[in-house]
Amino acid sequence: MTRRECDVAIVGAGLVGSLLAIFLQQQGQRVRLFEKRPDMRVDDVDGGRSINLVVTSRGIHALSQVGLKEKILAITTPVYGRMIHDVQGELIYQSYSKDNTECNYSVSRSQLNKELMTCAEQAGVEISFGCELEDAEFDKGVLTFSEGEVHTRRVYGTDGSGSAVRRILARQKHLSDRIDFLPHGYKELVIPAAPDGSYLMEKEALHIWPRGHHMLMALPNQDGSFTVTLYLAMEGDVSFATLNTSERVTSYFHTHYPDAIARMPCLTTDFLANPTGLLGTVWADPWFYQDKVALFGDAAHGVVPFFGQGMNAGFEDCTVFMEAMTKYGDDYSAMFAEYYQIQKPNGDAIARMAIANFIEMRDHVGDPRFLLQKQVEALLGRTYPELYLSKYSMVTHSLIPYAVAEQVGEIQKDILEQLCQGIKQAEDIDLEKAKELIAQKLTPLWDAGSGDLISSPNPS
Numbered sequence: 001m002t003r004r005e006c007d008v009a010i011v012g013a014g015l016v017g018s019l020l021a022i023f024l025q026q027q028g029q030r031v032r033l034f035e036k037r038p039d040m041r042v043d044d045v046d047g048g049r050s051i052n053l054v055v056t057s058r059g060i061h062a063l064s065q066v067g068l069k070e071k072i073l074a075i076t077t078p079v080y081g082r083m084i085h086d087v088q089g090e091l092i093y094q095s096y097s098k099d100n101t102e103c104n105y106s107v108s109r110s111q112l113n114k115e116l117m118t119c120a121e122q123a124g125v126e127i128s129f130g131c132e133l134e135d136a137e138f139d140k141g142v143l144t145f146s147e148g149e150v151h152t153r154r155v156y157g158t159d160g161s162g163s164a165v166r167r168i169l170a171r172q173k174h175l176s177d178r179i180d181f182l183p184h185g186y187k188e189l190v191i192p193a194a195p196d197g198s199y200l201m202e203k204e205a206l207h208i209w210p211r212g213h214h215m216l217m218a219l220p221n222q223d224g225s226f227t228v229t230l231y232l233a234m235e236g237d238v239s240f241a242t243l244n245t246s247e248r249v250t251s252y253f254h255t256h257y258p259d260a261i262a263r264m265p266c267l268t269t270d271f272l273a274n275p276t277g278l279l280g281t282v283w284a285d286p287w288f289y290q291d292k293v294a295l296f297g298d299a300a301h302g303v304v305p306f307f308g309q310g311m312n313a314g315f316e317d318c319t320v321f322m323e324a325m326t327k328y329g330d331d332y333s334a335m336f337a338e339y340y341q342i343q344k345p346n347g348d349a350i351a352r353m354a355i356a357n358f359i360e361m362r363d364h365v366g367d368p369r370f371l372l373q374k375q376v377e378a379l380l381g382r383t384y385p386e387l388y389l390s391k392y393s394m395v396t397h398s399l400i401p402y403a404v405a406e407q408v409g410e411i412q413k414d415i416l417e418q419l420c421q422g423i424k425q426a427e428d429i430d431l432e433k434a435k436e437l438i439a440q441k442l443t444p445l446w447d448a449g450s451g452d453l454i455s456s457p458n459p460s
């Protein structure tokens with residue numbers, strides 16, 4: 001590639017870039033997508049590892065807007081609740097809803113990415129692989145890739161949490177940014193299918209082995225296997241730094257995850273071969289420059305994965321932006337400003353909630369007061385389904401803005417603390433008092449903030 005011209009350049013053909021390309025192409029724009037990696041449909045860019053994600057309400061909503069909901073759901077496995085594994089291997093199942101109407105969808109990240117790239121091409125998007133953005137002069141509309149220059153009217157940065165677009169904007173003083181890393185990292189492992197192809201654990205569940213300062217999670221794949229993720233400190237006595245031999249890895253798993261290791265024949269090989277990923281939160285401000293550049297997805301607001309929302313939040317960026325496009329026509333300054341004004345508080349809120357979830361899992365998992373509050377919350381949700389929607393449900397099974405869910409969640413915490421004073425089990429709460437507190441503290445906020453959305457929380 002030497003010099004090329006295009007109307008719209010999207011940098012990064014990951015999940016969000018591919019979906020945004022489809023949205024824009026469907027609006028009649030001529031979109032070119034530039035991706036630094038080779039085509040993952042041809043080359044195995046993940047080195048055989050299978051990372052998987054859950055798609056929830058916001059992701060599904062965005063996919064239905066471009067007519068892809070059914071096609072994408074066909075490559076997912078529905079997950080109806082959490083299966084908690086204790087150290088003895090005892091199981092506790094918690095359904096996401098009382099009648100199995102709410103579920104999340106587990107999908108392989110690379111399979112989803114491949115599917116979205118193919119859909120983008122079918123919509124008319126041209127994808128250039130092996131093109132890494134190195135520099136840019138956004139005022140002149142010039143992008144410098146490893147292979148040459150591209151001249152364009154508009155740039156969308158969807159190049160992930162280490163975004164080059166964001167880095168260049170920051171260097172040119174058009175925005176400020178920061179990445180906060182957690183002391184924990186993650187590693188992808190696998191529980192393979194049984195020899196006959198069946199699942200070795202409950203198929204329709206998110207499996208969690210909560211152990212306070214470290215944790216294992218597993219999500220089903222369509223081929224009978226589970227993708228397993230270990231979250232563990234990077235440094236310290238028990239950490240990725242010290243689990244550096246087969247013996248140590250085996251002994252650690254036997255101590256903390258005995259029922260999992262029994263199903264992981266390739267554990268030590270995978271553990272020592274697979275990379276350890278870092279977990280960071282991206283804070284950027286603003287997410288756009290004039291009418292020339294805008295950031296989407298992890299490039300704007302990378303979050304830690306403890307709410308399973310990074311991609312879902314990025315997909316929501318696309319729907320919010322398309323609404324602004326419908327409103328403002330060709331006025332990109334107004335469009336970018338409105339998109340930012342709506343999504344920045346939501347991006348910040350899901351980033352904070354994801355970190356809070358990490359701390360909650362780490363510090364409160366064995367705390368009886370915390371567990372009691374969770375049980376009372378479940379009881380309130382069952383007793384007053386139209387009045388009480390937990391923060392988890394708002395985030396995962398509704399389109400209620402993340403910022404509203406965060407605010408409501410804080411109020412709910414306060415209500416739960418009051419209701420749990422002096423009781424030993426959930427059934428002892430004063431339901432009348434609960435109803436009064438909810439009416440007093442929550443309904444006005446819901447009415448003012450998102451009355452419409454609350455009344456139809458599940459878009460799928």
Ligand SMILES: Cc1cc2nc3c(=O)[nH]c(=O)nc-3n(C[C@H](O)[C@H](O)[C@H](O)COP(=O)(O)OP(=O)(O)OC[C@H]3O[C@@H](n4cnc5c(N)ncnc54)[C@H](O)[C@@H]3O)c2cc1C
Nearest residue numbers: 012014015016036054133159160297298308309310311312
């Ligand atoms: C362990 C883990 C579990 C997760 N679980 C969930 C979950 O359950 N649900 C959920 O919603 N989210 C989850 N996430 C988050 C999710 O993976 C991300 O939010 C999502 O991948 C972001 O998509 P993106 O397109 O913005 O960025 P990315 O997926 O990072 O894509 C960026 C693309 O840009 C390309 N690129 C980078 N730099 C350049 C450059 N200079 N030039 C050209 N191209 C470039 C990259 O190669 C890549 O293809 C999880 C994340 C982790 C780490």
